[in-house]
Amino acid sequence: MEFKDYYKILGISRDAAADDIKKAFRRLARKYHPDVSKEPNAEQNMKEVNEAYTVLSDPEKRAAYDQLAQGGRYQAGSDFQPPPGWDAGFEFSGRGFNGAETADFSDFFAELFAQQMGARHRHAQHRMRGEDHHAKIMLDLEDSYHGATRSLTLRMPKLDEQGRTILTDHMLNVKIPKGVYTGQVIRLAGQGGPGTAGEAAGDLFLEVNFKPHARYNIENKDVYAVLPVAPWEAALGATVKIPVPDGLVEVRIPEHSQSGKKLRLKGRGIPAAVPGNLYLVVEIVLPPADTPKAREFYQNMAQELGFNPRQHLGV
Helix, strand or coil, X not given: CECXXXXXXXXXXXXXXXXXXXXXXXXXXXXXXXXXXXXXXXXHHHHHHHHHHHHHCCHHHHHHHHHHHCCCCCCCCCECCCXXXXXXXXXXXXXXXXXHHHCCCXXXXXXXXXXXXXXXXXXXXXXXXXXXXXXXXXXXXXXXHHCEEEEEEEEEEEECCCCCEEEEEEEEXXXXXXXXXXXXXXXXXXXXXXXXXXXXXXXXXXXXXXXXXXXXXXXXXXXXXXXXXXXXXXXXXXXXXXXXXXXXXXXXXXXXXXXXXXXXXXXXXXXXXXXXXXEEEEEECCCCCCCHHXXXXXXXXHHXXXXXXXXXXXX
């Protein structure tokens, strides 16, 4: 996927005001509109101009895009994949687009903004009621196992008096229910946009994601962790204690276990209504041969066992 430099496409600076963005769009629309333009590739250029204007004219999308681009650190046309959680902490309003309006936009646009647009449509409400807002939040895995109350600060993009995008903070305390999982949405009633003419405020929908963890990997409601074992524990079998997100458990290691073997602890994954599983992946850890006695032990083992781990390769 290619990175799109929307500022370069419109020919404007990164601190351009809203009026500057609109003027640039109108100038380029006159130049490339396929009904009147004689420029080569006018239709494709017009699509790129439309896409750039769609992002930069929307304070929310522009703020998120600027956060991602970080002052032009990516080059136009270079290979690009958005980092995980790149848009976490942004609070977006309920405005959105339909599929027909965005059908001609690039994969780059779809990767960044399709999920936001989908969330906006799901929670659209009557016009007089306040707009629903949505945001992605990053939680610790342990929050799901135990439940928690977290103080969160969301960033809300808006235009200042000069028409430039600025970020304001929306601070709130959120009760994280036990068992939340990636993709689940927490609804905060009345925490969205204000209503008009006495109508109720909209709601705020928080999409749950987990921060990268030093020890655990998360797939849907299942949790994976490495289980380090000694060679004799793997060969002879053993029962060992190991910490898991919700406490300490005893795990039986079957004899003849090899590295990569998965041990399933049923129901010890994300504690949702239908809980996931916890998978412990065996990793055999060799004692270091850093003393004369240890080296002698390895030499005796090599001689007495006559073990060839590459026998199945025919060597």
